[in-house]
Amino acid sequence: MIGGTTPATDTGGARSAVPGGDALDYRDLFDALAVPKIVLDPDLVVLDANRSYTELLGMPVDALVGRTLADALARVPGGPPPVPRAMDAIARCLRTGMPEVVEPTRWDLPDPRTGETGARYWMLLVLPVMRAGDAAVRAVVVRVEEIDAADVEGTDGDATPAQMSWHSTVARMRATAAAEREAAVTLQSSVLTPPPDVPGLTLDVRYQPANRITRVGGDWYDVVLRESGRAVLVVGDVAGHDVDAAAAMAHLKGVLRTVAVEDDAGPAAILDRAERAAAALRIEAFAAVTVAVVDPPAPDGSRRVTWARAGSLPPLVRWADLGAELLDDRPGRLFGLLLPKERPEQARVLEPCAALLLFTDGLVERRGELLSDSLEHLRRDVERVVDLRLERLADCVLARSTPIRGTDDVALVALQVDDVPADGPEAVGTMTA
Structure with missing residues (x-):
């Protein structure tokens, strides 16, 4: 657990020297990140979550850590979340070692500012954590970003410029990854005859x-x-x-x-x-x-x-x-x-x-x-x-x-x-x- 008893990323005590002789505490750094993030092991057990993530769910970190992601999210007030799409992306990341992007998905969590529940949309980025020299995925970091509902839903059924931009970004990232794979396979095939x-x-x-x-x-x-x-x-x-x-x-x-x-x-x-x-x-x-x-x-x-x-x-x-x-x-x-x-x-x-x-x-x-x-x-x-x-x-x-x-x-x-x-x-x- 980052900042807990066992750092998920093997940081050796979760502290590192920085200019000036001070030490950087990765628990403080992780909590300071404004965007919600959660860390999962290969079995999808929660290793850690930053403060933004726990505030988003309205749950303390101790209620998440040690549970599987599905179990932890099922305890969130407001009903069961739309897990399958996220789970599929996380499984692909664990299997391939490649980042995954999940297009905006609706999950109507209560707004922490007003307490009201309305249509809310979230975009996920799943990142693999690997030790240098080892291709095995040791953990994944899931980054959660809220998308304005108006940008996703559009007006009169038409896509908004923001919505088209999100879809374009996801498509471009996937196309780039596909092009890199094709170039790599061509290189390898030309050498290993x-x-x-x-x-x-x-x-x-x-x-x-x-x-x-x-x-x-x-x-x-x-x-x-x-x-x-x-x-x-x-x-x-x-x-x-x-x-x-x-x-x-x-x-x-x-x-x-x-x-x-x-x-x-x-x-x-x-x-x-x-x-x-x-x-x-x-x-x-x-x-x-x-x-x-x-x-x-x-x-x-x-x-x-x-x-x-x-x-x-x-x-x-x-x-x-x-x-x-x-x-x-x-x-x-x-x-x-x-x-x-x-x-x-x-x-x-x-x-x-x-x-x-x-x-x-x-x-x-x-x-x-x-x-x-x-x-x-x-x-x-x-x-x-x-x-x-x-x-x-x-x-x-x-x-x-x-x-x-x-x-x-x-x-x-x-x-x-x-x-x-x-x-x-x-x-x-x-x-x-």
Whole structure:
């Protein structure tokens, strides 16, 4: 509760230093706001309401806090309020993380100045509250503004200029949001393209955004096929879940794939050369990146894979016997730090039917859980998938993130060494419980 025992916005005591050495009390600030405001948690329980809001309803804040919004408003003198439209807007804001505007709605509350009850109209603005670096909506602030009844109702059934202005404002805000989403989706679609066909390998990719409205973020995947037949796999993660993060990601992906196509470069060299090129081009972004180079097949059909990590998570391999192993080597420095220390490389040989997974941290990170434990849970989950098809493995692995969808982006590249011709029979199994 803002100004109470537990600040809804995690302000650390609800006080902050201001010029002159004084401290700003957020309870005083919240109450000083002239426009009525109420704060709700994701379960629509009232966390706080400012003085303007409590005076509007004629109820003390203690009668609101701790109750659901529907329960609290049902206790307001003057009959039940028109909740459904507001509830729908709040639910959308919680689901999408986008502000919502509710057009003027009638609720005939008593006028605090005269005590008389007449036609009164209210416009609501619902704003999400999110912690930096976290796309999950932690709370919503509902701003309530009264609109003059004459402006809403008009005369002789005709809309007044003020009424048309309100409708125009709402329509414009919605159109702007739609245009931003369309531009973001176009950007993401142009960058995250399907992998190329590589003879003897099956490839699959997945991308799941944290921001479900713009569907963009800082994670990416890439597969580059060299003239020599070597394939270069990349997954990366630039901090952020917005269009700025997607733009930085697009720049870095372009630099990395330009370097990766050079046949003499191993994974560590690719990272080093791309890091220097990004600095020269003034691409100011830090990223966690994994680069893996897959050699052409040996006579027995196996493939040697060499990889290097820049602050990213270790690859995971599922062997032909369906056992899974995390290739837990040294991660190397974060991409963008430009440190002189050499990046380590590791290599393993994948026999036919073995699969390799490269992924970003959104797949495994869990709040309150050690990263090592999360990675071990992923390894065990992979072992439970006994369907040999790579597509099925990728689907099952990505399904792990469903309970925390919306907290971080996920990018995944999966590779499997072929055992039978592409037009041969598929090996089909099941997924254990």
